[in-house]
Amino acid sequence: MSSDYDTHEHDAQRTTDTESADQDVIIEVRNASVEFEMERGTSRVLDNVSMDIRQNEILGVVGESGSGKSMFASALLDAVVDPGQLSGEVIYHPENGDPVNIANADQDLLKQYRWKEISMVFQGAMSSFNPTQRIRDHFTETLKAHNHNLKDGMDHARQLLRELHLDPDRVLDAYPHELSGGMQQRALIALSLVLKPRVLVMDEPTAALDLLMQRSILSLLEDLQERYDLTVVFITHDLPLVAGLADRIGVLYAFQMAEVGPTDEILRDPAHPYTRDLLNAVPNLETPLDAMTPIEGQAPDPVDTAAGCRYASRCPLATDECRSEDPPFFEAGEDHETACHHWEQAREEIPFNPTESLEDVETDAVTGHQSEDPVLSLDDVDVHFEQSSGLRSKLTGDTDTVYAVNDVDLDIYENDVVALVGESGCGKTTLGKTAIGVQRPTDGTVSHRGTDVWDARDDGDDVYDEIRSSLQIIHQDPGSSLNPNRSVQEILETPLKQAQEELTFKDRRERIIAMLDYVGLSPARDYAERYPHQLSGGEKQRVALVRALFMNPDLILADEAVSALDVSLRVEMMDLMLELQQRFDTSYLFISHNFENARYLAGKVDGRIGVMYLGNVVEIGPAEEIIQNPRHPYTKILRWSTADIDPDDGGGELPVRSIDIPDPVDPPSGCPFQTRCPKAREHCTQECPSLDPADGSSGNDHEIACFRECDGDHPYWDSEPLDGADGDESIFGPDQPPEERAAPDGGERVADDRSGDEGRDDR
8 A cells, every 4th residue: 555545546556557566466456346235325344445465474364343354354255145236356476377256257267276375264164164074075075175195295284284283183083063163273374274275264253252262273373374374364343352463454444444454553653543443442451451441432324424534523623624635654663654634733632542551640549439248149050061962962861071170169249349260161151050049059159138049949939039139131142132123111120120110101111211322322212112122232222221220230240341332442341331330329240251351341440350260269359450460370470461552562472381271060179270281380281379478468358279389398299290380480479488489570579558448358
C-alpha cells in the first residue's frame, strides 16, 4: 500500500509498484469488495480493500466481529459463500509462471490453486471435519482429490502431526469427536499443509481454545512457518494474540483497512484513532485497571454506510471533513500507512499507554464491600460422572468415571467476585453449575446462607425455590438461552412475574424500559419489541444480564460471559456488570479461560482469582496478587502464556512437559499437574498436595496446592526431578524452599491493603 490514492474512486486503496519492503509480493489484493443483496438493500461487507501480502511473512489482520475480516480471508481463495459476490482482483504470484487472478476464476483454475498453493484453516475444527470419517480419511481424500502420491502424502502427514506434538497413529485412527479441541485444531493445520502450500490463511484458528493451547499453537505455527517457508495470513479479533507473532498488522474497521504497518509500529505508536482506542480498550495484565476504557458508540451498518471516514461517529477528533470525505492513506512511518485525515493530531491528543508498567502508575486500591458471612459455601465438593464409551461398554454395561471436580472448598460473600480460570475441561463450568444448584455433587455440601441446597430440595421445602431464584446464570452464548420466538419484552417479563408478582403489566413494562435504557439499549422501547436475532452479541448479553438480575439474585454464575465479545466490548460489558452489582447487591462467580478478563472483573472489587486444573483448585487468592505474584507452577505457566500487547513478547519455547491435558477419566497419581509440570519431582507422583495458605501472602486469602511452597524439610526437596522437569528459573523461580528465596524481582511480594475490610480479614 502507499499514499498514492484516488480520492474520486470510492475508498479505493491502491498500491503502486514501489514496494517499501524487500520481500516479493505473493498475493496482490486490488479493490476487493464483497456484497450481499438483502431485502433492506445491498450489504457491502468488504469495501474496496487493497493490499499486498509478501512472501514468507506473517500478516495479522485484526478487526472486530462484523468488520469484514472473514470476508477478506474468503476473498483470498475466492471462497465467498453464495449469494455473496466478490469483485476486484486477487492476483496470486506462483513460484513459476505468470500471475493468476483467482477472483471469480472458473472451478478448474480454483482447484489448481486452492489447497495446493493457498490453503485455509477455519475457525471451528469440528465443522471442518466430517464426523463420520476418521482423520485418516480426510487426509487420503485430500491427497486423492489433487492427484497427489498417496504414500508420500501420508508420510508427510505423519511428519506434520509429529511436529505438531501429536501421535500420528492415534490421531489418524480417531474420529474427530475423540480428539480434544486443541488436538482437532492441530490436526486441521496438518491437513491444510499436507499438499505443501505456499500460503496459509487462518481465520480465527484459536478463537475457541483456551489461552495455553492458543499459545501452544502459535508457537508451533511459528516453527512451521520457518521450516516450510510459509506465508501466513492470520485473521483474529484478538490483537494481543498476534503481537509477538506477526511481522505486519492490518487493522480492519467497518469493512475497510484503517491502518497497516510493522507490528512494532502499530503496537507502540499507532496513528489511526481507532487503533489507539482499540488498544486502550483491550484488557491486559500490565495496564492499570482504571486506564482501560471502552470505545463509545457502534460501528456502522453495512447496508447504510455514510460518506466520509467510517470511524467519524465514534472519533473524538472528527471534523466536517471526516464526515464528508473519504480519507486517503497517509505515510505515518516507514512501511506504515493510515487512513486518517488527522493522524498526526491523533498521536498527540489520544492518550496511549498499552505497555505502561503497574510500577510506574499510582492508582487507588479498589476495595470491595464484601460481607463477613458467606452467601454460598462449597465444602469438600466432588462431582464425578459415570460415562459409557465404545461398543464394549454398551454391551457389558461397564462405565468410566470422569473426575470432574475433586475436594473443592470455596466461600463466596456478598458483593464478591470470584473468577475461576483454567484450561478447557478443567472443571470450571461443572463447579459453577454445582455452586448454583444445577449440578448435584457426588460428595460434599453446597450451602446457601447456611442452608444445605440439596437437603432443602430433597425435603421439598419452599425455601429451595427461593434458593434457586437467588442463584442465577449467564451463559457464554446468550443467543442459545434467549427464546427466539419471544420479544425482549416477553423474555424479561417472565422473571419479573416470578420475582415480583404484585407488579401490574404497566409497572413491569416501565421497569423493563427503564432497565434497558440503563444498560445502554436505547431507544429502549424499540429494543423491547425486538427479537434475539435482531440483536448483536453484546446486546444479547445485556438482555441476559438484565433477565438474571430481575430475579434479585445473591449470586450470578457468569460462564464465559464476555469471551464471545470483541475485545473492545469486554471492558464495557464488565464495567456494566460491576455497576449493576453495586445496584443489586449481587455477587459473581465468573468463569473464564482468560486471565485479563478475570483480573479486570475481580480486581475492580477486591475479588479473588481461583486457578483450576483437572478438577482441582490449585491456587486462589486476591486478583492482583495472583497476577503479579503467581506461586503455583501451573499459574505461572498460564501467566506466561497470556499474550500482552508487546511486539517483543515472542514467548519462546512452551514451558510445559506435555501440551495436552490428561484425560479426567484416568487422572495422574499424586499431584494432578505432575505429568506436565516443569518442576515435578518423584514425590509429586506419590502424594497430592493440599491447598494451604501461602507463605508471605497478604492475610489468609492466598492459598496454593504445591509442594514447592513447603519448607525445606518436606520430602519433595529430597526427591529426584522427573524427566524433563528442568523448568526455566526466570519463570518458575529458584529450586529452593520458600524460606531461602529472595523476594521476586528484588522487591516485596504483592500485598493488598485490606485494613478497612474487617469481614474479609476474618475469613
